[in-house]
Amino acid sequence: MKQAIVARTDIGMGTGKLAAQVAHASLKAYENADSDAQRKWTSGGQKKIVLKGAGQKQLRELADRARQERLPYALVTDAGHTQLEPGTVTTLAVGPGPENIVDKVTGDLRLY
Amino acid sequence: MKQAIVARTDIGMGTGKLAAQVAHASLKAYENADSDAQRKWTSGGQKKIVLKGAGQKQLRELADRARQERLPYALVTDAGHTQLEPGTVTTLAVGPGPENIVDKVTGDLRLY
Numbered sequence: 001m002k003q004a005i006v007a008r009t010d011i012g013m014g015t016g017k018l019a020a021q022v023a024h025a026s027l028k029a030y031e032n033a034d035s036d037a038q039r040k041w042t043s044g045g046q047k048k049i050v051l052k053g054a055g056q057k058q059l060r061e062l063a064d065r066a067r068q069e070r071l072p073y074a075l076v077t078d079a080g081h082t083q084l085e086p087g088t089v090t091t092l093a094v095g096p097g098p099e100n101i102v103d104k105v106t107g108d109l110r111l112y
Numbered sequence: 113m114k115q116a117i118v119a120r121t122d123i124g125m126g127t128g129k130l131a132a133q134v135a136h137a138s139l140k141a142y143e144n145a146d147s148d149a150q151r152k153w154t155s156g157g158q159k160k161i162v163l164k165g166a167g168q169k170q171l172r173e174l175a176d177r178a179r180q181e182r183l184p185y186a187l188v189t190d191a192g193h194t195q196l197e198p199g200t201v202t203t204l205a206v207g208p209g210p211e212n213i214v215d216k217v218t219g220d221l222r223l224y
Contacts, residue, residue, distance in 0.1 A: 007131065015127050016162035016224030019119065019134040023160060026135040027142060031154070042143070045191065048135060050128035079157065112128030 001041040003029065003095035004106040006053040006062060013090065017083055021076055021090040022050055028074030029093035037072065041096035051109035056089040063092055065105045071097040113153040115141065115207035116218040118165040118174060125202065129195055133188055133202040134162055140186030141205035149184065153208035163221035171204040177217045183209040 005022045030038060053059050066073035073094045080086030095102045117134045165171050178185035185206045192198030207214045
């Protein structure tokens with residue numbers, strides 16, 4: 001089981017901002033998972049990887065593919081208090097789910 | 113309600129690595145919170161900030177203070193598959209908890 005979190009590289013998020021948005025997506029997708037997937041993932045050390053996403057369009061397409069694969073996912077938009085315009089899509093978390101299924105969605109992306 | 117996540121600046125974590133460790137701490141501390149704190153925090157948009165920590169000693173001291181304030185917290189050590197030595201303390205999440213109580217623990221730290 002793993003979770004992949006895709007963060008945009010094209011909007012100039014600072015390190016702390018990016019980390020907070022990654023954590024936000026991670027927790028929201030976790031909440032969208034069923035209890036069996038939650039338990040399996042956390043008991044296995046909640047494996048997660050952070051990947052580079054090219055832009056909003058790509059994140060939305062990946063979210064569609066996650067839905068088609070019946071994986072939990074969460075697309076995060078920033079409230080815009082700092083750094084970014086309100087409503088900016090920042091991150092997408094896919095999973096927790098079986099590694100091979102998560103890889104069907106995000107396997108082509110590079111590590112952040 | 114908010115959660116503060118402290119990440120070490122002294123161990124040369126890359127951006128993606130740091131983001132994954134922040135997310136790891138965030139979710140573990142969330143799991144350590146009672147259901148009332150979980151609900152209040154998530155319904156309020158799960159406010160979180162990422163702060164700079166100077167080293168392992170500081171993170172352990174902050175964890176002690178969080179425990180004294182009866183806040184949920186989680187100290188994360190890396191499994192060491194990449195970049196870091198196994199067992200390296202990387203991040204500490206404090207909260208979710210009332211903002212003024214979280215600030216008693218982490219209020220002196222700078223934003224990452």
